[in-house]
Amino acid sequence: MSEKRIAVIGTGYVGLVSGACFAYLGHKVIGLDIDAEKIEKLKNGEIPIYEPGLDRILNQAIESGNIEFTTDYAYAVKNSDFIFIAVGTPSKIDGSADLSYVKTAYDRIAELIDENDFKVIVNKSTVPVGTGRWAKKYIANLLKERGIKNPEERFEIVSNPEFLREGKAVEDFMNPDRVVVGADNRDVAGMVASLYEKLQPAMLITDLPTAEMIKYASNAFLATKISFINEIANVCEKVGADVTVVARGMGLDHRISPYFLNAGCGFGGSCFPKDVKALIYTAKEVGEEPELLNSVIDVNERQKLKPVEKLLKHIPDLKGKTIAVWGLAFKPETDDMREAPSIPIIKKLLELGATVKAYDPVAIPNAKAVFEQELKAYKGKLQFTETKEEAVQDADALLLVTEWNEFKDVNFDKLRGKVVIDGRNLWEPSIVRQFCKYESIGRP
Ligand code: UGA
Numbered sequence: 153m154s155e156k157r158i159a160v161i162g163t164g165y166v167g168l169v170s171g172a173c174f175a176y177l178g179h180k181v182i183g184l185d186i187d188a189e190k191i192e193k194l195k196n197g198e199i200p201i202y203e204p205g206l207d208r209i210l211n212q213a214i215e216s217g218n219i220e221f222t223t224d225y226a227y228a229v230k231n232s233d234f235i236f237i238a239v240g241t242p243s244k245i246d247g248s249a250d251l252s253y254v255k256t257a258y259d260r261i262a263e264l265i266d267e268n269d270f271k272v273i274v275n276k277s278t279v280p281v282g283t284g285r286w287a288k289k290y291i292a293n294l295l296k297e298r299g300i301k302n303p304e305e306r307f308e309i310v311s312n313p314e315f316l317r318e319g320k321a322v323e324d325f326m327n328p329d330r331v332v333v334g335a336d337n338r339d340v341a342g343m344v345a346s347l348y349e350k351l352q353p354a355m356l357i358t359d360l361p362t363a364e365m366i367k368y369a370s371n372a373f374l375a376t377k378i379s380f381i382n383e384i385a386n387v388c389e390k391v392g393a394d395v396t397v398v399a400r401g402m403g404l405d406h407r408i409s410p411y412f413l414n415a416g417c418g419f420g421g422s423c424f425p426k427d428v429k430a431l432i433y434t435a436k437e438v439g440e441e442p443e444l445l446n447s448v449i450d451v452n453e454r455q456k457l458k459p460v461e462k463l464l465k466h467i468p469d470l471k472g473k474t475i476a477v478w479g480l481a482f483k484p485e486t487d488d489m490r491e492a493p494s495i496p497i498i499k500k501l502l503e504l505g506a507t508v509k510a511y512d513p514v515a516i517p518n519a520k521a522v523f524e525q526e527l528k529a530y531k532g533k534l535q536f537t538e539t540k541e542e543a544v545q546d547a548d549a550l551l552l553v554t555e556w557n558e559f560k561d562v563n564f565d566k567l568r569g570k571v572v573i574d575g576r577n578l579w580e581p582s583i584v585r586q587f588c589k590y591e592s593i594g595r596p
Contacts, residue, residue: 155178155179155180156179156180156233156234156346156347157179157180157182157231157232157233157234158171158174158179158180158181158182158232158233158234158235158236158347159181159182159183159184159228159229159231159232159234159235159236160174160181160182160183160184160236160238160276161184161185161228161235161236161237161238161239161257161261162184162185162237162238162239162240162253162257162277163183163184163185163187163190163191163194163200163221163238164201164238164239164240165201165203165316165318165321166238166276166277166314166316166321167183167185167236167238167239167276168183168194168199168200168201168203168206168210169203169206169316169321169322169325170236170238170276170314170316170325171183171219171236171238172206172209172210172213172219172322173209173322173325173326174347175213175216175218175219176209176212176213176218177347177348177350177351178218178350179218179347180218181213181218181219181220182219182220182221182222182227182228182231182232183219183220183221183222184221184222184223184224184225184228185221185223186223187223188223191221191222191223194221195220195221197210197211197214201487202485202486202487202514203318203319203321203322203486204319204320204322204485205322205323206321206322209322225260225261225263225264226264229260229261229264229265229271230264232271233270233271233272234271234272234274234343234344234347235261235271235272235273235274236274236276236312237254237257237258237273237274237275237276237277238276238277238314239253239254239256239257239277240253240277241253241254241277241278241279241426241430242426243425243426243429243430246433247429247430247432247433248280248430248433249278249279249280249426249430249433251279251280251283253277254275254277254279254283255290258273258287258290258291258294259294261273261291262291262294262295262298263294263298265291265295265300265306265307266300266306267300267301267306269306269307270305270306270307270308271306271307271308272307272308272310272340272343272344273287273291273307273308273309273310274309274310274311274312274344275287275309275310275311275312275313275364276312276313276314278313278314278367278368278371278423278426278427278430279311279364280364280430280433280434281361281364281365281368281434282361282364282434283364284309284310284311284334284335284336284360284361284363284364285309285336285360285361287309288304288308288309288336291303291307291309292304292307295307308335308336308337308340309335309336309360310333310334310335310340310341310344310360311332311333311334311335311360311363311364311367312331312332312333312334312344312363313332313363313364313366313367314367315328315329315330315367315370318421318422318483318485318486318488319483319484319485319486320485326351327351328348328351328353328354329353329354330353330354330355330356331345331348331351331353331354331355331356332356332358332363332366332367333345333355333356333357333358333363334357334358334359334360334361334362334363334364334366335357335359335360335363336359336360338357341357342357345357367427368427368430368431368434369431371423371424371427371428372427372428372431372445372448374412374424375419375424375425375427375428375448375452376444376445376448377411377412377413378412378414378416378418378419378424378452379419379447379448379451379452379455381395381399381412381413381414381415382415382416382418382451382452382455382593382594383451384398384415384594385415385593385594386458386594388594388595389593389594389595389596392596393594393596394594394595394596395415395577395593395594395595396414396415396577396594396595398594399413399414399415414576414577415577415593415594416455416555416575416576416577416593417455417456417457417458417459417493417497417553417575417576417593418452418453418455418456418458418493419452419482420456420482420483420490420491420492420493421482421483421488421490421491421492422488422490422491424491425449425452425491426491428445428448428449429449431445432445432446432449455493456493456496456497457496457497457500458575458593459497459551459552459553459573459575460497460500460501460504460551462573462591463475463549463551463571463573464504465591466549466571466589466591467548467549467571469505470501470504470505470506471504471505471506472505473505473506473507473548473549474506474507474508474509474546474547474548475501475506475507475508475509475547475548475549475550475551476508476509476510476511476543476544476547476549476550476551477494477497477498477501477508477509477510477511477543477550477551477553478510478511478512478540478543478544478550478551478552478553478554478556478559479494479511479512479552479553479554479555479556479559479576480492480494480510480511480512480515480516480518480519480553480554481494481512481514481515481518481554482494482554483554483555484554484555484556484557485556486514486515487514487515487517487518488515488518489515489518489519489521489522492515492522492553492554493553493575494510494512494519494553494554495522495523497551497553497575498510498523498526498534499526502526502530502533502534506533507532507533507534507535508533508534508535509535509536509537509542509543509544509545509547510534510535510536510537510543511536511537511538511539511540511542511543512554512556513556513558516536519536520536540558540559544567544570547570548570548571549570549571549572549573550567550570550571550572550573551573551575552572552573552574552575552576552578552579553575553576554576555576555578559578560578562579564579564583564584564586564587564588565587567587567588568587568588569587569588570588570589571588571589571590571591572584572588572589572590572591573590573591573592574590574591574592574593575592575593576593577592577593577594577595579592581595581596
């Protein structure tokens with residue numbers, strides 16, 4: 153495989169993981185970010201996010217000289233043939249995707265493409281269906297304004313959505329289920345596909361809007377599976393069935409598959425909530441009424457507060473009570489707090505007068521930022537502890553919100569008499585019930 157020159161715009165978790173992995177595969181990568189402090193850290197091999205395995209890959213890439221970091225757009229664009237855009241596309245209040253960072257990247261790139269260039273601009277960021285074709289016209293126009301001849305021939309737009317899970321991003325990049333490359337120019341799609349040659353992935357080459365839709369449809373489908381199983385869990389509770397066994401029974405049917413059928417207190421993260429909302433927005437924009445997708449979000453919002461509902465059955469008045477919360481990140485193996493179920497749960501507990509002692513193995517610094525207002529408004533009533541034991545010491549109840557490994561083995565004898573609400577079905581009911589008042593999600 154011949155090495156290619158790649159610039160990655162944005163060194164967030166997608167950009168950094170993709171850049172480091174491309175460099176590891178032998179390509180020459182330039183990571184660009186407008187955040188100078190972040191770039192300085194990266195130059196020294198310091199990683200600004202918690203992502204297992206990334207340090208090893210990145211350090212190896214730095215040592216081999218295959219990756220460098222800069223804040224200089226001109227340097228990045230001039231010295232690359234492929235420019236991956238991996239900047240954030242957060243939700244706006246109306247649910248649509250905020251494309252301002254993506255647009256800024258297009259603007260900066262368009263200032264730097266010259267008469268004899270041919271740059272392949274690859275959207276790695278999740279952008280609404282239609283963005284790629286819009287970008288082609290938008291950038292061509294900017295080049296035309298600069299007097300560049302045949303502007304359409306100076307660059308091409310490609311959609312190459314990412315399917316990386318936080319916490320498993322390096323593993324997912326290196327062992328992809330599939331790589332999707334969408335472009336209106338097949339040859340250029342082939343050029344991007346060849347960047348992944350060493351991984352020998354299942355490769356799907358499509359047109360631009362189809363690739364963009366594959367990303368949204370995939371995330372929306374996974375989110376739908378979760379809301380579906382959560383709804384089934386709630387019914388299971390009423391009819392005496394066990395949702396974990398129901399899910400196992402369903403998952404044995406290969407058409408259903410056993411994955412993403414873990415009932416719990418809902419999905420969070422930077423992707424599912426944002427992408428489902430953006431897809432709803434797109435659907436409405438084109439005159440569709442996406443009822444199923446709306447329900448996926450509604451069911452999830454309700455599900456996040458299930459642990460509190462269950463707690464109130466045992467302790468109807470939380471004033472003067474202390475509640476331990478284990479797990480703050482939206483899922484294990486990440487410090488990411490975005491849309492984490494722990495946020496509405498802790499807010500509700502405080503609102504109801506409880507003192508909350510919360511613990512997470514890595515997310516506490518981010519949690520402190522998320523709960524900045526509550527830390528002030530509720531004074532000492534929200535505390536973050538250094539160990540899980542400290543959180544639960546004088547607590548009346550324990551809520552498990554994120555299923556970190558370190559929560560698996562617990563001596564429930566030490567929690568004798570307390571209420572334990574297991575928001576992730578982590579523990580065996582018959583064991584916990586020997587010592588505690590125990591409830592989980594969708595299990596008798
Ligand atoms: C998700 C997708 O899984 C990736 O394929 C995709 O690339 C990524 O979004 C993205 O668009 O960038 P991620 O958000 O990292 O990845 O997290 P997941 O592991 O998918 O979990 C999402 C949420 O669903 C978590 O809150 C998790 O606790 C919850 N979940 C997951 C369940 O409640 N039940 C399940 O069975 C599975």
